[in-house]
Amino acid sequence: AVEVLMLLKESYCCKSNVNAVGLELMLFRDAAAAAHMNPQVVSAAKLLILNPNECDLWKMILEQYFLMTDYSLWEVILNGDSPVPTCLVEGVAQPVAPTTVEQKLARKNELKARGTLLMALPDKHQLKFNSHKDAKSLMEAIEKHFGGNNKTKVQKTLLKQQFENFSSSTSESLDQIHDRLQKLVSHLEIHGVSLSQEDVNLKFLRSLPSEWKTRSL
Numbered sequence: 001a002v003e004v005l006m007l008l009k010e011s012y013c014c015k016s017n018v019n020a021v022g023l024e025l026m027l028f029r030d031a032a033a034a035a036h037m038n039p040q041v042v043s044a045a046k047l048l049i050l051n052p053n054e055c056d057l058w059k060m061i062l063e064q065y066f067l068m069t070d071y072s073l074w075e076v077i078l079n080g081d082s083p084v085p086t087c088l089v090e091g092v093a094q095p096v097a098p099t100t101v102e103q104k105l106a107r108k109n110e111l112k113a114r115g116t117l118l119m120a121l122p123d124k125h126q127l128k129f130n131s132h133k134d135a136k137s138l139m140e141a142i143e144k145h146f147g148g149n150n151k152t153k154v155q156k157t158l159l160k161q162q163f164e165n166f167s168s169s170t171s172e173s174l175d176q177i178h179d180r181l182q183k184l185v186s187h188l189e190i191h192g193v194s195l196s197q198e199d200v201n202l203k204f205l206r207s208l209p210s211e212w213k214t215r216s217l
Contacts, residue, residue, distance in 0.1 A: 049120060050146065073113040077113050081110045185200055
């Protein structure tokens with residue numbers, strides 16, 4: 001099995017325009033196809049740990065991983081599984097242990113899918129996402145935190161550009177300049193961009209008109 005994966009990897013390494021993540025994705029795709037012909041290839045499948053900057057690619061590679069191992073778990077992640085069995089206790093629905101074969105299988109798949117997702121996260125993020133008790137909501141939380149939609153990404157990029165190009169005019173007071181900069185910093189923080197106080201202070205001083213710089217000195 002390992003030899004099959006190594007041969008696939010060597011064949012792709014000959015392509016100079018393939019980056020590391022793209023290589024992994026193509027490798028998983030061909031290895032997944034090979035797994036149907038040779039089940040031993042499954043044992044060589046490796047779970048890719050999420051790179052926070054490449055959430056979309058990670059999700060595609062993760063799907064290929066489940067295609068090689070157990071695709072039913074991927075379906076649980078995307079669609080959720082059967083509802084947790086409940087019974088009425090004094091008019092209130094309370095979860096109960098699964099009893100039927102179908103319920104037990106659904107619960108087993110749910111636990112495996114959720115556990116695999118947690119293992120695919122960097123160690124420092126696992127505790128943060130552990131509060132999500134089912135695989136579907138866990139994946140949604142991961143995508144929201146690390147992926148974001150296109151509109152959010154565009155806003156984040158624009159805010160970064162605004163900070164880089166931040167300037168002021170002589171018609172503004174120091175308080176007005178400071179307040180405007182702080183609002184921009186707050187918006188950046190909402191979008192997950194952290195700035196040190198030193199960077200903010202330097203940006204403030206460098207944005208001052210020449211007249212204000214003379215006075216501040």
